[in-house]
Amino acid sequence: MERSKLMELALEARQMAYTPYSHFKVGAALLGKNGVVYKGCNIENASYTPTNCAERTAFFKAVSEGQYEFEAIAIVGGAEDAKNLSVCSPCGVCRQVMMEFCDPDTFEVVLGTSPEDYQVYTLKELLPLGFGPANLGK
Numbered sequence: 001m002e003r004s005k006l007m008e009l010a011l012e013a014r015q016m017a018y019t020p021y022s023h024f025k026v027g028a029a030l031l032g033k034n035g036v037v038y039k040g041c042n043i044e045n046a047s048y049t050p051t052n053c054a055e056r057t058a059f060f061k062a063v064s065e066g067q068y069e070f071e072a073i074a075i076v077g078g079a080e081d082a083k084n085l086s087v088c089s090p091c092g093v094c095r096q097v098m099m100e101f102c103d104p105d106t107f108e109v110v111l112g113t114s115p116e117d118y119q120v121y122t123l124k125e126l127l128p129l130g131f132g133p134a135n136l137g138k
Contacts, residue, residue: 001031003108004115006074011114013039013054014076020044026077026088030058033069038062042077055094059101070101072108074118085113090126098123099132 006029014027019042026042040058044051052060055075062070077088089111090098098107104124112118123130 001035001037001072003072003074003110003118003120006031006037006072006110007076007112007115007118009037009039010054010074010076010110013041013058015041017041017054017080018043019080021046021048023080024077025080026054026075028054028058028073028075030055030062030073031071032062032067033071034067036062036067038065038067053091053094055090056097059097063101068101070107072110072120073098074110074112076113078113087111087113087119095123095127095130099127099130104130104132 009029010027014025017025019025021044028040030038038058038061040054042054075088076085078085102123107123109121109126110118
């Protein structure tokens with residue numbers, strides 16, 4: 001799948017974000033190796049700790065449907081009333097979830113503001129000394 005299309009789907013997912021506190025909406029589109037795209041958005045909670053990022057929402061949705069292998073994820077974010085988005089990089093917790101399921105050398109993280117404006121990174125570039133299943137002999 002073209003990465004620009006993945007960015008379009010992340011922008012769609014962003015519209016579903018529930019952000020009554022931060023008003024910062026994030027959308028993610030996760031491409032499984034099965035060709036299915038799992039969309040996720042950030043979901044806030046008044047007590048903050050149970051808040052879930054868009055990336056983890058997409059991963060948990062995919063895993064709950066039996067998908068454990070992934071090719072790429074596109075992420076977009078910004079203030080809910082922003083006319084122009086800025087690059088929104090995944091937090092450390094989301095990067096750690098990616099390490100659980102993805103090959104850091106080949107999994108692509110697509111960060112940008114539109115289907116025409118994005119950069120592609122490997123997970124290893126974003127988490128160079130990541131700890132994952134391989135560190136536990138798995």
